[in-house]
Amino acid sequence: MASRNPLIVEVTRGAVVESSHQVIGVVVDETGATKNFWGQPAFLTYPRSGIKMLQAIPFVESGAVDKFGLSDKHIALACASHKAEKDHLTALTEWMDKTGIKESNFICGPHLPYDENAAHEMLRKNQKPTVLCNNCAGKHSAIMSTCLHLGEDIAGYDKFDHPAQKRLRKILTETMKVDHSKVVYASDGCGIPTYAVTVQQMAVGMSTFINPKETPARKLAVDRIIRAVSAQPFYLAGSDHFVTSVIEKTQGRAIIKGGAEGIYCGFLTDKKLAFAVKASDGGARAAQVATAAILLNYGGLNADEFKALSKHTQPTVTNWRGDVVGQIRIAKGT
Numbered sequence: 392m393a394s395r396n397p398l399i400v401e402v403t404r405g406a407v408v409e410s411s412h413q414v415i416g417v418v419v420d421e422t423g424a425t426k427n428f429w430g431q432p433a434f435l436t437y438p439r440s441g442i443k444m445l446q447a448i449p450f451v452e453s454g455a456v457d458k459f460g461l462s463d464k465h466i467a468l469a470c471a472s473h474k475a476e477k478d479h480l481t482a483l484t485e486w487m488d489k490t491g492i493k494e495s496n497f498i499c500g501p502h503l504p505y506d507e508n509a510a511h512e513m514l515r516k517n518q519k520p521t522v523l524c525n526n527c528a529g530k531h532s533a534i535m536s537t538c539l540h541l542g543e544d545i546a547g548y549d550k551f552d553h554p555a556q557k558r559l560r561k562i563l564t565e566t567m568k569v570d571h572s573k574v575v576y577a578s579d580g581c582g583i584p585t586y587a588v589t590v591q592q593m594a595v596g597m598s599t600f601i602n603p604k605e606t607p608a609r610k611l612a613v614d615r616i617i618r619a620v621s622a623q624p625f626y627l628a629g630s631d632h633f634v635t636s637v638i639e640k641t642q643g644r645a646i647i648k649g650g651a652e653g654i655y656c657g658f659l660t661d662k663k664l665a666f667a668v669k670a671s672d673g674g675a676r677a678a679q680v681a682t683a684a685i686l687l688n689y690g691g692l693n694a695d696e697f698k699a700l701s702k703h704t705q706p707t708v709t710n711w712r713g714d715v716v717g718q719i720r721i722a723k724g725t
Contacts, residue, residue: 412676490535497525
């Protein structure tokens with residue numbers, strides 16, 4: 392049932408609820424009409440990396456993918472928050488070779504790989520991370536590739552008035568049904584503008600992937616993105632990631648994407664539903680468990696799939712010795 396009350400995610404230790412999170416969620420149908428909600432759908436936030444699949448539309452729609460001879464893994468990386476595993480970096484380097492983009496062109500800045508093993512190896516070798524290690528390097532590669540294909544100067548591609556950002560605002564305006572030239576914006580973690588929208592508008596934007604309403608070219612682009620992330624989920628997130636695991640297990644029936652500060656967005660291709668969630672305190676662990684519950688309740692994951700992915704869908708709390716001492720779960724009655 393729709394509720395003004397948010398989903399409550401509890402973190403237990405023994406018999407006691409040690410912490411709890413409030414999660415706002417909205418589910419919409421293929422027309423963008425609300426099917427269910429928890430908390431306040433009008434909660435204003437930044438979608439961060441949760442909408443990277445929408446931001447990848449110009450890359451595909453413009454013809455840049457074909458112009459540079461790129462493949463599904465590159466489209467998936469354009470939508471990705473990758474972990475800088477070896478194959479991620481190899482594919483990004485290949486992408487640079489095909490387009491002529493140089494590391495000095497990226498404005499996203501370096502950070503250590505999200506993959507713990509890759510980060511440890513880099514530290515052992517006394518290596519410094521490059522911009523390709525940035526989880527958003529694929530998105531930035533896609534933005535620059537689109538500019539190059541359209542004959543635009545890539546310098547300053549992060550600036551509000553650059554053609555690349557005007558193009559992204561147009562896409563987000565069309566898909567979320569809110570004028571992005573008039574909303575509050577700030578710098579995302581990777582340096583490009585991120586725009587403040589409601590959880591409802593995020594869900595409406597994701598409904599584009601189950602019913603693109605603009606042009607035949609938009610439908611072709613959206614279908615190609617869906618095929619790419621379904622075929623190459625490793626490049627969308629990385630090894631043993633919740634996102635990768637859900638897409639692999641469902642063979643693309645359920646496609647999800649996380650973002651910083653407790654964001655998840657996604658859609659169920661066969662159920663013709665889309666959704667967005669936001670943990671009000673930014674807790675990623677809460678957003679993940681809430682997303683898993685929505686997937687189960689709406690058929691994105693069946694009971695067997697939900698159980699098989701229990702590491703992600705029903706995570707446990709452990710002590711430093713590895714003993715299970717608690718659970719992260721949806722509170723009863725929510």
